[in-house]
Amino acid sequence: MRIESVDLFYLAMPHITDEVDGSQDTLLVRVRAGRWEGWGECEAAPLPCIAAYCCPSSHGVCKPVKTAVEGAVLDTPEDIRRINAEVRRLGLDLLQTDHTLSGIDVALWDLLARAREVPVYQLLGDRVAYPKLPYASMLLGNTPEETFEKARAICVDGFRAAKFGWGPLGKGTVDEDVAHVRAAREGLGKEGILLIDAGVVWGDDPAPAIARAQRLREFRLTWLEEPFRSESLDAYRTLTDLHPELPLAAGEGANNFALARDLVRRGGVRYLQIDAGRIGGITTAHQARLLAESEGITYVNHTFTSNLALSASLQPYVGVERFRLAEYPTEPKPLARDLTVEKIVPDANGLISVPDAPGLGLVPNLDIVRQYLVPVRIVAGGRLLYKTPEV
Numbered sequence: 480m481r482i483e484s485v486d487l488f489y490l491a492m493p494h495i496t497d498e499v500d501g502s503q504d505t506l507l508v509r510v511r512a513g514r515w516e517g518w519g520e521c522e523a524a525p526l527p528c529i530a531a532y533c534c535p536s537s538h539g540v541c542k543p544v545k546t547a548v549e550g551a552v553l554d555t556p557e558d559i560r561r562i563n564a565e566v567r568r569l570g571l572d573l574l575q576t577d578h579t580l581s582g583i584d585v586a587l588w589d590l591l592a593r594a595r596e597v598p599v600y601q602l603l604g605d606r607v608a609y610p611k612l613p614y615a616s617m618l619l620g621n622t623p624e625e626t627f628e629k630a631r632a633i634c635v636d637g638f639r640a641a642k643f644g645w646g647p648l649g650k651g652t653v654d655e656d657v658a659h660v661r662a663a664r665e666g667l668g669k670e671g672i673l674l675i676d677a678g679v680v681w682g683d684d685p686a687p688a689i690a691r692a693q694r695l696r697e698f699r700l701t702w703l704e705e706p707f708r709s710e711s712l713d714a715y716r717t718l719t720d721l722h723p724e725l726p727l728a729a730g731e732g733a734n735n736f737a738l739a740r741d742l743v744r745r746g747g748v749r750y751l752q753i754d755a756g757r758i759g760g761i762t763t764a765h766q767a768r769l770l771a772e773s774e775g776i777t778y779v780n781h782t783f784t785s786n787l788a789l790s791a792s793l794q795p796y797v798g799v800e801r802f803r804l805a806e807y808p809t810e811p812k813p814l815a816r817d818l819t820v821e822k823i824v825p826d827a828n829g830l831i832s833v834p835d836a837p838g839l840g841l842v843p844n845l846d847i848v849r850q851y852l853v854p855v856r857i858v859a860g861g862r863l864l865y866k867t868p869e870v
C-alpha cells in the first residue's frame with residue numbers, strides 16, 4: 480500500500496499556563512493507507528511541527544517532512560525505517576523535522592500493526608509484553624508539606640513508585656531541596672521507589688548538583704533525573720564520576736539517536752528515558768532500547784500526555800523483562816486524560832501492560848478531538864500550504 484494522507488490536528492487546552500506540564504496541548508497525527516488508519520502524537524509544539532510538515536522547500540536537504548512521506552510505500556517495518564531515514568536526510572537543515580517525524584512514525588507503526596492484526600511490539604520483533612511497574616509522575620508541591628501530601632495520596636492510590644520534579648527544586652538552598660526530597664521519601668514510605676526530577680535546573684553547571692549529591696544519599700533515590708540539559712554531557716560525566724552511587728537518568732530531551740547514545744556513553748547516564756513522540760518515533764525509540772540492552776543500562780519510557788502516547792512509549796521496550804519501570808502520568812490535563820476512550824490502568828498487582836490489541840491498542844475519541852481542536856491555515860505568498868482537515 481501507499482501512504483495516502485497525513486492529517487495533523489493541533490489540540491490545546493483553552494488556557495495554557497506556565498506550569499511545566501506538557502499535557503496542555505498536543506499534535507495528533509492520523510495517517511491513512513489502503514483501508515487502514517494509524518494514529519500518533521508529537522510531544523512537541525504543535526504549530527512549528529505543522530510548519531515543518533508543509534513549509535516550502537529551502538534547498539535540496541531542507542525540505543518539508545511531507546516530501547518523504549506522502550505517497551511512500553508502506554508494506555513492511557523496513558518501509559517505516561526507510562521513510563524515517565529519508566525524512567531525516569531531506570530535513571537535514573530543518574530543525575523541527577525530528578519532532579514532526581515522531582508522531583508520523585508512531586502512526587505508521589500503529590497503521591501497519593493494525594493491518595497485520597498484531598500489537599506494535601510484535602511487529603518490532605518481541606514475542607512477549609512484560610507488565611511494567613508504573614511510577615506516578617508528578618510535579619513537586621510548592622512546599623515540603625504539599626509534596627508530603629502528594630506522596631501520601633499516591634500511596635493510597637496503590638502506587639509503589641513515584642517521581643517528583645520541577646517546581647521549586649534547585650531554585651532555593653540546598654537545605655530547602657533536601658526538605659522536599661525528605662518529604663517525598665516520608666510520604667512514600669521506606670519501601671517505595673523514589674525518583675527525583677531536577678528538571679534541567681542546573682543547566683550545564685555541575686557544582687550545585689555536586690553540592691546536593693552527598694545529602695541526597697540517605698533518601699535512597701533510584702535515580703536523579705535531568706540535573707542538566709541534555710547536551711551538557713561534560714556536566715553529566717563530572718557528576719557521575721564524583722558520585723557513582725547516585726544513578727542519573729536523562730534522555731527525554733533527546734530528539735535523535737545520537738544524543739541518546741552520547742548521554743549513555745559520554746555522560747554516563749544509567750537510566751535512558753526516551754519519548755517516542757520526540758526522538759523520531761517508535762523506530763528511533765526502539766534503536767535506543769537496543770542500545771540500552773547492549774550497554775547494560777536501563778531503558779525507561781518518557782511520556783507525559785495521553786494514553787495514546789503512553790502506549791507508543793511502552794511498545795519499544797515491553798519485550799524486555801529487566802526494564803521494569805514505566806512512567807505513568809497521573810495528573811494530565813483533561814485534553815490528555817480524555818483523548819482516548821480506552822485507558823491503560825494498573826491491574827490488581829499494580830502493574831500496567833500495553834493493550835492486548837492490534838496497533839497501539841487505543842484510538843482517539845473524535846468528540847474530544849473536535850472539542851479541543853485549534854483550526855490552522857498556513858498561507859505563504861498567497862498559496863495555501865495547510866488547512867486543518869476534517870476530523
Ligand SMILES: [Mg+2]
Nearest residue numbers: 676704705731
Ligand atoms: Mg523529566
